[in-house]
Amino acid sequence: MQLELSPTDAEFRDRMREFFTTKVPQQIRDTVLEGRHLTKDQIIEAQRTLNAEGLAVPHWPTEWGGQDWTDLQRHLWHEEMQRAGVPIPLAFNASMIGPVIAHFGTQEQKERFLPATANLDIWWSQGFSEPDAGSDLASLRTAAVRDGDDWVVNGQKTWTTLGQHGDWIFTLVRTDPEVKKQAGISMLLIDMTSPGVEVRPIELIDGGHEVNEVWFSDVRVPGDLLVGELNGGWTIAKFLLGNERVGVAPVGATKRALSALKANAGDLLDDPLVRARIAELENDLLALELTALRVVAHSSDGAPHPASSVLKLRGTELQQAVSELALDLAGPASLAARADDDSPQAGWARRAAPTYLNLRKASIYGGSNEIQRQIISRTILGL
Template structure:
């Protein structure tokens, strides 16, 4: 047992910290750190800058821009990136479709899409969930029917995050209605400018427009846009969702949120109950971070450590708890509208309730926390 990082990893960490502040423009990092709105343009600029330095997709295969880092180094990369206020590379590109294409797509398709995906020249949207297929994703009903060389797609996807910016959407579609539900699914890449694709905004309880419905009406998709083989979609979906679970443990983000909350607490820190609440959250977060380190330090050959299922579950719970703390620290100032040009209440206080409400999503997406409990109960405890 040894606590400290090896000299090599320590140097790596310092190099990452220095790189992120050098590579990504300060105004973008400041916007992130101060919790201001991060625009699509900022996300594009940031990811292109990261990609130019080989920092956007280090976990991809080396021939497509990956770096061959250890799990621990990837953890340090992510940790330092979040700490520096760099917007995370668009997860639909870098964590979801990129690794799927690298694993399952034809060489031609890889060459066509992977470089543009890494560089965010293509903004990907995710077309998985449907109104009647949430946690039970395999129940999806959007169909793709072969017509000559093309597929004709009909149906509806929903909860498509940032779909309003999407250039392309990767979808799971039903290609064999007769097969057992998991076996009749394929993955299709669809250009969102194709006639028959319609994106409709969904307004959320935080007042924002983050997610969308995406409707497909007789959308013609070239046959070459099928990823891998027909009816192989569920294999790819499981591969993608497995990656997503590891990626959504928000340790670094929650650390930053908690440090900000503490800094903003001001006089409220004189209250022993507030101090105890913060100290307890810090300790819970420390236990989670150490679990994440245990997982990354001992994940062999890409096999997830059993404790990795704890990360998403507990990470999102803490993310929600810290966002709840921020609303309590804001107090009545949370009600001062963010839209007022002049107000005494600071921005963070006026945004605190929408953030709190927004983060209720965290225990629902990426495999809801109940799905995580099911995974723990079944695969770890054998129940």
């Protein structure tokens, strides 16, 4: 039992902090720190800045740009990025399809996609969920039928985050409708400029355009864009969704949001009820951060730590709770969410309601919190 970082890890953290706070453009970091939306170009610029330094995809195999770091070092990298307001490398690229191609892809697929994926030369979208396949992902119906060397894809994906920027989409498709539902699924990579691919925006309760429907009508996909085994898609999906031990809970970003809230609170900080809510959230975040540290520090073989579900569950609850407090502090000013830029209300207060509404998603995506409870009760408690 020891609280201090080793000198090596402390030096590592300082190096990360130095890079993130001096080499990533201030304008991009300010956008994140103030809770404003990043443009596509800002996200790309930030990731390329990291990638040039080898800091975009440290968890990938070293031959494809990864770093031979410990889980604790990856945790420190992830936390320092959030603390500095550096956009996290695009999850669809860095955390999802990159590791999948590196693990399951052919040599040709690796060479074709991995460098461009790390550098965000290709913007990937995720094509998993469907209107009738949410938490029950294996019920998906988008079908791929063999035609010569190609696949012909028909169906609909939904909740495709930032699909409007997507160059390529990695999809789970049904390639055998006759077998048990999990056994007939494959992964296909699809060029979103292919004829028959249509992206339709979904407007969300926060007024933003963050997610989309993606429709496939007789889309021809060359056979060499199948990833892994035919009908092996479920294995890949489980690998992808269960791959993460680091960064499961957005600790750093939530701490930063709470710290910004304190700075914005002004006289409201004299209210003992406000102080108590802040104190309680700070304490809860400390418990969460310590639990995240326990998870990464206990890593051995890269297998998911059972407490990862605790991190997802509690991390999203706290993320939401901080946004609730921010909205309460904003009060009437929050009504000006869609007012013109010359509104007399403070920017943070005008963003409070959309942020609160937007973050309701956090306990739904990536395995809803009910799915996490199911994982805890079944795999940890054996119930």
